[in-house]
Amino acid sequence: MSSDKKLGGAGLRGQVAGQTALCTVGTQGSGLNYRGYDVDDLADNCIFEEVAHLILKGHLPTQAELDTYQAKLHGLRDLPEELKAGLELIPAGAHPMDVMRTGVSLLGNLEPETDFSQQADVVDRILSLLPAIVVYWYRFSHDGVRIDTNTGAATIGGHFLHMLHDKPASKLHEKVMNVSLILYAEHEFNASTFNGRVAASTLTDIHSVITGAIGTLRGPLHGGANEAAMEMIEQWSSPDEAEAAILEKLKNKELIMGFGHAVYKERDPRNAIIKKWSEALAKDVGDDVLFPVSVRVEAVMKREKNMFCNADFFHASAYNFMGIPTGLFTPIFVMSRVTGWAAHAFEQRANNRIIRPSAEYTGPEHRAVEPIDQR
Numbered sequence: 538m539s540s541d542k543k544l545g546g547a548g549l550r551g552q553v554a555g556q557t558a559l560c561t562v563g564t565q566g567s568g569l570n571y572r573g574y575d576v577d578d579l580a581d582n583c584i585f586e587e588v589a590h591l592i593l594k595g596h597l598p599t600q601a602e603l604d605t606y607q608a609k610l611h612g613l614r615d616l617p618e619e620l621k622a623g624l625e626l627i628p629a630g631a632h633p634m635d636v637m638r639t640g641v642s643l644l645g646n647l648e649p650e651t652d653f654s655q656q657a658d659v660v661d662r663i664l665s666l667l668p669a670i671v672v673y674w675y676r677f678s679h680d681g682v683r684i685d686t687n688t689g690a691a692t693i694g695g696h697f698l699h700m701l702h703d704k705p706a707s708k709l710h711e712k713v714m715n716v717s718l719i720l721y722a723e724h725e726f727n728a729s730t731f732n733g734r735v736a737a738s739t740l741t742d743i744h745s746v747i748t749g750a751i752g753t754l755r756g757p758l759h760g761g762a763n764e765a766a767m768e769m770i771e772q773w774s775s776p777d778e779a780e781a782a783i784l785e786k787l788k789n790k791e792l793i794m795g796f797g798h799a800v801y802k803e804r805d806p807r808n809a810i811i812k813k814w815s816e817a818l819a820k821d822v823g824d825d826v827l828f829p830v831s832v833r834v835e836a837v838m839k840r841e842k843n844m845f846c847n848a849d850f851f852h853a854s855a856y857n858f859m860g861i862p863t864g865l866f867t868p869i870f871v872m873s874r875v876t877g878w879a880a881h882a883f884e885q886r887a888n889n890r891i892i893r894p895s896a897e898y899t900g901p902e903h904r905a906v907e908p909i910d911q912r
């Protein structure tokens with residue numbers, strides 16, 4: 538797939554800002570490759586932990602390596618008591634992305650990375666704990682329970698759902714979580730990753746890299762779009778109602794969340810994959826509103842604006858069908874993209890020069906300070 542989107546002007550669009558061996562966007566194969574593998578191939582054939590291993594450690598694991606890696610991650614699922622105490626202080630009304638940001642930041646105080654030789658272990662610990670950080674807080678603040686974060690679930694996706702729903706995830710749900718986490722894992726120099734690389738280039742600790750990236754992903758123009766898309770589509774009870782509302786929004790020049798992309802021009806290769814799984818989940822729950830509404834919105838945006846769904850749009854209905862509260866949508870993105878952020882930080886550290894571009898000055902001419910009584 539080639540991308541011929543005109544890239545220029547503001548937002549550093551299209552400018553090469555560094556090198557990476559991790560990923561290509563819009564240039565090879567189906568359109569998104571992690572270390573040479575098509576994302577659809579990975580989503581069909583792997584669990585997320587295999588892809589995390591690929592991104593973080595450089596190759597797809599053998600069965601023995603995967604078993605060892607999963608056993609290691611399982612052994613790291615216990616939240617430190619001080620972290621639980623900190624999470625219990627955060628009010629129920631907080632945004633779960635703020636909880637993720639604070640959780641990682643607090644973890645950095647409790648288990649600091651004091652030397653870069655620790656980076657792989659520190660990242661495995663963060664990867665293991667992210668689902669527990671957000672679900673422990675969510676269940677304590679919303680349901681008044683202190684959950685056990687040792688679920689015994691084989692995969693990170695299954696572990697997240699098990700903690701949330703107090704029971705093992707179905708095979709279908711665990712598969713969809715694996716697919717979702719694989720689709721979101723890495724995407725070159727997107728805003729949150731670039732933020733992370735800038736932080737890494739100062740040789741700061743990995744918790745600072747991840748904390749900054751979480752804050753950047755939170756915005757509705759980036760990862761927050763999956764929640765914003767859900768808040769939009771859940772307002773409509775039929776495809777016709779959705780179509781009328783979208784036409785009105787377009788007339789008012791409103792942004793339609795979950796559409797468009799800074800790099801892809803014609804399609805986001807992740808959309809067809811998550812759409813297929815959203816459809817399977819819709820059948821599973823007997824939905825006859827949310828999925829048809831989403832399909833109509835996609836068709837209207839194509840017809841009216843020649844715009845396509847990005848990875849976020851059909852994630853909204855898919856997560857909803859699995860009973861996941863909307864506020865936890867973007868935190869799932871964090872549980873996945875942490876692999877990309879960390880691998881970019883490792884690359885930056887391995888060949889570092891501090892990232893420090895220049896600005897074109899547009900302020901006042903040179904002038905002298907007026908004495909305070911004359912201003």
Ligand SMILES: CC(=O)SCCNC(=O)CCNC(=O)[C@H](O)C(C)(C)COP(=O)(O)OP(=O)(O)OC[C@H]1O[C@@H](n2cnc3c(N)ncnc32)[C@H](O)[C@@H]1OP(=O)(O)O
Pocket residue numbers: 757758759760762791792793794795796797798799800847848849
């Ligand atoms: C995982 C991710 O982070 S994927 C992105 C998730 N974000 C969203 O879904 C939010 C909605 N989408 C957007 O805001 C944008 O498409 C972005 C932020 C993803 C990309 O921004 P840009 O690269 O600046 O967009 P692009 O250059 O393609 O915009 C071209 C035109 O289409 C319009 N446009 C872009 N996206 C949308 C949209 N979702 N709805 C309506 N119009 C849009 C822009 O306003 C712009 O109009 P203009 O020429 O009149 O100013």
Ligand SMILES: O=C([O-])CC(=O)C(=O)O
Pocket residue numbers: 721723724726727728759799800847848
């Ligand atoms: O690449 C981007 O600009 C946004 C992003 O992170 C993604 O699409 O996964």
